[in-house]
Amino acid sequence: MTAKRTAATAPVLRRISAEAVLQAMVSAGELTAGDLIAATGLSRPTVHSVCDELIGLGWVLETGGAASPAATGTQPGGRPSRRYTLNACAAFVVGIDLGATKVSCCLADLRGRIIVETTRPWRDEHVGALERVQIARRIMQELLDQAGLDAGQVLAAGMAIPAPVTDDGHAVALESYLPGMAALDLRTALQPDFQWPLLVDNDANLAVLAERWCGAAQGVDNVVVLLAGERLGAGICLGGRLIRGGGAAGEMRFLELVEGVGNTDAIGGMCRELGAIAAAEILAGDRPVAAGESVLVELAGRRPEDVTAEMVVEAARRGDPAAVEVVAVVMDRTARAAAVVSTLLDPELLVLAGGPAGAGDVLLPVFEQQLGQLNSARPRLAASTLGDHSALVGAVRTALDHAFESLLG
Amino acid sequence: MTAKRTAATAPVLRRISAEAVLQAMVSAGELTAGDLIAATGLSRPTVHSVCDELIGLGWVLETGGAASPAATGTQPGGRPSRRYTLNACAAFVVGIDLGATKVSCCLADLRGRIIVETTRPWRDEHVGALERVQIARRIMQELLDQAGLDAGQVLAAGMAIPAPVTDDGHAVALESYLPGMAALDLRTALQPDFQWPLLVDNDANLAVLAERWCGAAQGVDNVVVLLAGERLGAGICLGGRLIRGGGAAGEMRFLELVEGVGNTDAIGGMCRELGAIAAAEILAGDRPVAAGESVLVELAGRRPEDVTAEMVVEAARRGDPAAVEVVAVVMDRTARAAAVVSTLLDPELLVLAGGPAGAGDVLLPVFEQQLGQLNSARPRLAASTLGDHSALVGAVRTALDHAFESLLG
DNA sequence: GTAGTTTATTAAGGACTTTAATAAACCACT
């Protein structure tokens, strides 16, 4: 079936070895040959040979020599070992989160450390698809200037968008999503300014990569991230691999089939829901709310239509009954969705990410309690530790993956 | 993180080459060196060298020579090519489907062709877990005798059971499932009679392997199989890989959260449902059914409590309104479940397997129509081509996978 | 300064692969 045109020639071995060495270096800082032998199983001559080659390519630095900082002390005597370090600044990657309300861009080094970053809200929500892409492009140029880097030093870019993405790099048109976006071939969105390979994926998918990499799901192979900010989407990782289906895996439109949830169009993420429902509650209240009676109204500054998710959370934290009720309503919906996902996919861990992650102290207990009432599988629960950076960090992660993969191929 | 202790030593290359050659042979019958060169990308000397080695190990036969059957005609002149064939009888594998109502066992060769097979219903549904396993063991011995094989010629065994299975080979206890089964370590269930490695998995998971291998989902990487016989379970394959989650992925208990479906315990597969609901309908009918008025009653032989799924399907096929109604009710439930699964996982194809597969002509149109009414993703639909053999064939497939994997390691 | 210890480097040997050259086996034609 699968005609593998790549014969198993000798250099394949070198590639395997180099990959092993490089991987050990990415997650470890300064290493001696002995460390690398332990990590890779290779012999000493091979390790040195591979490292020399990587040094030649610029990916690795030989650190220290005589004046290595931590070198003294650790070594019990004997010829000092050579010390190798990944050259994190040999190249860079780009991450872009083209969100519903704002755009975030960043530059990161080969370790994934973010060098420079900018977040900018859209002027208003009617900014068109093409213009959004152009804004991102302009920001990227600013960031490159700011960091003093050249576009040629960037190996790859990752981009998150709040909608499913097909394999050929097109956004799937959702009713609720930006018109015009689906018509773009996003893979070429940054051209002609930037020629780097652009990996586009949906924000929830990238969020799960991020959480597994350096967030709340490190070391967990079966995990679902509920990205619950402006929209509600799930990023699914099973068996250590991201699940994309035909591109639209993780969509939560099935909520309309779950009891207690209304029609599709109304389904947003928690932030939107918290604000919207709270506003509606207050506005629909048949009695006028007296000053001081409601923390929520207080926070909203007497303008209920301006109430935000943060206000609701803060009010709930202070015990405001109306806010607590709103939180309960929204979490109930989320819990039902989570129950379906958990039962069907049986993940070990469920991570709440996006806007609400910072309010984990308020939301998570409610969520846990409501999920417990449903007869579903019981995964561990956690709030994201990445704030609303999950998607952006995930974009960096895909870009890095791509960079390392194409690096030795 | 992952300390890979396997250094990239030279023999790794040979292993890669051998794997490529073997894989090409499994799916192709008799092959010349030229074919293998095209399939693997290896050079001619390497191909011959690998084949000679495999011949020495017994896995490959050199067929033909002078009297090869299809050899003449194809070759335009020149030195005749050596022809290699997988020695399908070099070893064997075992498949077992420990179903809810019956047990099926088989022996298959390295190509997966079933040599001998036996299906036997349980005496009654109260046969205990341990006894069921013993019965399977006895049947396997009979099959070995029948085929004239020795237990030592069997490389691996696969076993399907109608419940989730944990990684350590234990069935997950479900209310509806056989008491006592969860306490067994199924991996050692065939010992001490048979020492072969036993791969236990849930029937729906194995069904999806089978459908992809030689059923309705060949060549499809994103597919969900709804195994809808006595119970309802989903086998999920995404990105070409079986999704197991923590072992219980594919469970359909979320149906209780879907509108229009009652409590958990009542949820069975289509066969059970069709029979049960039809019986209830008939029995609850307030007017006595006149002879000839209902095809369904006719088929049931005036004993409504004995009505089977086959009868309902047959009656519906003949247009009996009551039967059509029952089919619609049952398919509605299935369609809702399928809508949730499709939306969340976005598979290309949905396969209906298990008992109902044979009745695809009746069920599929109804299913398709009802699924279409739901606002979900729209995968292609198909009925299994494996009858109720999906799980058994899948058990053979896992056993084969294991056998080939351990063969060159 | 010398013994002891740890690591780097060099050398030798083995397992693969590939390409190129040579030998074998068959057809078709005269």
Place this chain on the structure above:
DNA sequence: AGTGGTTTATTAAAGTCCTTAATAAACTAC
């Protein structure tokens, strides 16, 4: 029957990469 043409098998030579074993280097401690 013999000879040319053609296709495939086999052998030979060269190269890459790994490993183990031996040798050299660099440093500490006494």
